[in-house]
Amino acid sequence: MEVPSGTFSQSYAQDMAIFRTRTHWILLLAFLAFLFTCPLYFGDRILTIMTIICITVISVLGLNILTGYCNQISIGHAGFMAVGAYTSGILTAHFGWSFWAALPCAALMAGMVGILFGLPSLRVKGFYLIMATIAAQFIIIWFILQFRNITGGGDGLAVPKPEIFGFVLKSKGSYFYLVMIIACLATFAAKNIVRTRVGRAFIAIRDNELAAEVMGVNLWAYNLLAFFIGCVYAGVAGSLLVHYVAFASVDQFPFMNSVWYLGMLIVGGMGSTVGAILGAVSLKLLDELVTVIGPIISAAVAPQAAASLSLIIRGLIIIIFLIFEPRGLAHRWQMAKAYYRLWPFSH
Amino acid sequence: MTFFLQLVISGFTLGMVYALIAIGFVIILKCSKAFNIAQGHFVMIGGYLGFTFLVTFHMPIWASLLVAIAAAIVMGLLVERLTLRPLVGQPVLAVIMMTIGLATVLEGLATLIWGGEYKTYHGVLPKLTLKIGEISVPSEMTIGVIVSVVTVVILMIIFRYTKSGLAMRATAEDEQVVQSAGIRVTTIYALSWAIACVVGVISGIILGGVSGVMVGMSQVGLKAFAVVLLGGVNSIGGAIFAGIIVGVLENVAAGYLDPLLPAGGGLANVFPFIIIIVVLIFRPYGLFGLAEIERI
Numbered sequence: 232m233e234v235p236s237g238t239f240s241q242s243y244a245q246d247m248a249i250f251r252t253r254t255h256w257i258l259l260l261a262f263l264a265f266l267f268t269c270p271l272y273f274g275d276r277i278l279t280i281m282t283i284i285c286i287t288v289i290s291v292l293g294l295n296i297l298t299g300y301c302n303q304i305s306i307g308h309a310g311f312m313a314v315g316a317y318t319s320g321i322l323t324a325h326f327g328w329s330f331w332a333a334l335p336c337a338a339l340m341a342g343m344v345g346i347l348f349g350l351p352s353l354r355v356k357g358f359y360l361i362m363a364t365i366a367a368q369f370i371i372i373w374f375i376l377q378f379r380n381i382t383g384g385g386d387g388l389a390v391p392k393p394e395i396f397g398f399v400l401k402s403k404g405s406y407f408y409l410v411m412i413i414a415c416l417a418t419f420a421a422k423n424i425v426r427t428r429v430g431r432a433f434i435a436i437r438d439n440e441l442a443a444e445v446m447g448v449n450l451w452a453y454n455l456l457a458f459f460i461g462c463v464y465a466g467v468a469g470s471l472l473v474h475y476v477a478f479a480s481v482d483q484f485p486f487m488n489s490v491w492y493l494g495m496l497i498v499g500g501m502g503s504t505v506g507a508i509l510g511a512v513s514l515k516l517l518d519e520l521v522t523v524i525g526p527i528i529s530a531a532v533a534p535q536a537a538a539s540l541s542l543i544i545r546g547l548i549i550i551i552f553l554i555f556e557p558r559g560l561a562h563r564w565q566m567a568k569a570y571y572r573l574w575p576f577s578h
Numbered sequence: 579m580t581f582f583l584q585l586v587i588s589g590f591t592l593g594m595v596y597a598l599i600a601i602g603f604v605i606i607l608k609c610s611k612a613f614n615i616a617q618g619h620f621v622m623i624g625g626y627l628g629f630t631f632l633v634t635f636h637m638p639i640w641a642s643l644l645v646a647i648a649a650a651i652v653m654g655l656l657v658e659r660l661t662l663r664p665l666v667g668q669p670v671l672a673v674i675m676m677t678i679g680l681a682t683v684l685e686g687l688a689t690l691i692w693g694g695e696y697k698t699y700h701g702v703l704p705k706l707t708l709k710i711g712e713i714s715v716p717s718e719m720t721i722g723v724i725v726s727v728v729t730v731v732i733l734m735i736i737f738r739y740t741k742s743g744l745a746m747r748a749t750a751e752d753e754q755v756v757q758s759a760g761i762r763v764t765t766i767y768a769l770s771w772a773i774a775c776v777v778g779v780i781s782g783i784i785l786g787g788v789s790g791v792m793v794g795m796s797q798v799g800l801k802a803f804a805v806v807l808l809g810g811v812n813s814i815g816g817a818i819f820a821g822i823i824v825g826v827l828e829n830v831a832a833g834y835l836d837p838l839l840p841a842g843g844g845l846a847n848v849f850p851f852i853i854i855i856v857v858l859i860f861r862p863y864g865l866f867g868l869a870e871i872e873r874i
Contacts, residue, residue: 351858366851542686549679
């Protein structure tokens with residue numbers, strides 16, 4: 232049910248194309264037009280939420296390549312985001328670099344650190360690798376706190392806003408354009424990386440590591456490459472986040488976020504770019520809902536109720552999706568599309 | 579020298595607690611092949627239960643331990659039946675994510691019930707003065723070591739001499755053979771979760787006596803993974819040995835290196851994670867573990 236019935240492929244390129252029918256193209260252009268005109272309809276509050284969602288989408292797309300496609304489970308993604316965040320923060324704040332030079336450096340640095348902590352993946356997998364990435368999260372944050380004369384330690388670091396041709400991206404709308412364009416490019420890249428030779432190698436590793444190795448997939452190189460790509464995404468997301476709030480502190484990258492990014496993958500559906508986006512968007516919206524109704528519940532029940540409610544809801548969502556819909560929202564989305572195409576005749 | 583001995587002794591107590599947490603983890607891992615990220619949260623719940631029974635209800639330590647154990651058994655059985663049973667046969671990631679979800683829910687519940695504040699029950703425990711050389715060991719630590727040694731001995735006896743212990747060890751070896759011998763594997767799963775929960779709650783009560791209780795205490799479960807990895811994931815003896823090594827090393831390293839570091843150190847919080855990375859790179863299956871052999 233990938234395409235409506237009656238769509239025929241006459242060449243390989245046609246068969247592989249993501250956008251097949253005219254409806255696809257119209258929907259895509261309409262959606263892009265909507266995204267580019269968002270600041271016209273929405274106020275600052277909605278734009279803030281959308282910016283944060285875009286940043287999360289970038290981060291989760293990276294995690295999806297690493298975990299969903301290559302099966303290297305990482306619970307240290309917020310730590311890798313912190314690496315990117317502090318790299319570009321330090322380069323712009325202390326060395327006066329422009330944001331546009333610092334962003335690739337942040338991505339590269341996060342990728343390098345990712346490779347470093349991915350090294351155990353050469354010998355171990357599954358649970359052991361999870362341990363290595365959890366360790367990465369705590370060690371990275373500890374390092375940032377220790378080198379306080381350049382990172383600001385626990386006090387945080389003031390980061391300048393990016394500027395383009397002398398125009399500072401101060402307003403919510405202008406920053407939203409920056410983040411949204413990068414998120415679109417990241418989605419495009421993620422969708423295409425997994426269709427290349429590299430992506431097929433990742434999928435082979437995910438489905439059976441030993442069989443992949445026997446087929447000639449270089450585990451050593453591809454595991455580290457998966458870590459590199461996943462962490463580059465994290466680095467970009469981290470950098471965008473700190474330049475958005477103009478401040479970097481370790482509190483922006485808690486361990487709970489690392490867990491929650493995996494939760495977004497579970498809810499969205501592992502190994503699917505659409506799933507990563509759906510998961511990030513739906514759970515971030517849920518977070519917003521909790522911040523809205525939290526104070527009401529706190530006032531009604533007990534002061535700590537808001538914090539505990541958000542934790543309990545997060546945990547329950549992961550549990551419920553694992554039991555009742557392990558393939559995530561992406562699967563539901565596929566089913567909805569199939570239903571729409573077949574209705575009213577199932578043929 | 580006195581400073582060093584002090585560090586070693588408090589490290590030893592901490593190490594025994596780490597070993598207990600690691601044992602709870604290893605029991606579940608061996609029996610039901612589930613990596614339980616929530617073990618640290620059982621510890622936290624245990625600490626809060628200890629606070630409730632010892633301080634709020636003014637119970638003596640032995641009664642508190644017994645009631646807490648009963649509560650832990652109920653919690654373990656519920657957790658297994660409601661969350662892990664539907665996932666039998668699912669991939670590793672699903673089970674790990676399930677325990678993460680469980681951990682999040684437990685943290686939320688603890689915040690809701692106990693308010694998430696720092697609680698302590700110093701001075702509630704009976705006084706036991708013990709002197710080693712010039713150092714007097716605090717009574718919380720002495721009680722902690724006694725309770726954990728007793729727990730380990732009881733566990734050893736259960737595993738070696740009882741029928742369900744034998745069934746558990748057999749399940750760890752091969753589930754299908756156990757099933758064909760007429761043992762209900764689901765019962766064994768439930769039993770292993772109940773035991774792990776009890777062990778976690780006991781270590782929580784000990785740890786709460788030594789250093790107080792708070793929601794962030796569940797991080798100790800993550801630190802205990804260093805013990806699990808160092809000792810090898812399928813060895814209970816290894817867990818005890820590695821627990822003491824990690825506890826002592828962590829304390830000594832923090833005691834001597836923290837003043838040298840900028841920003842006040844805080845080395846104790848990351849030292850176990852450094853151990854994890856080193857072990858994973860150089861000896862992934864730990865000191866006493868068995869390397870996994872895999873077939874296509």
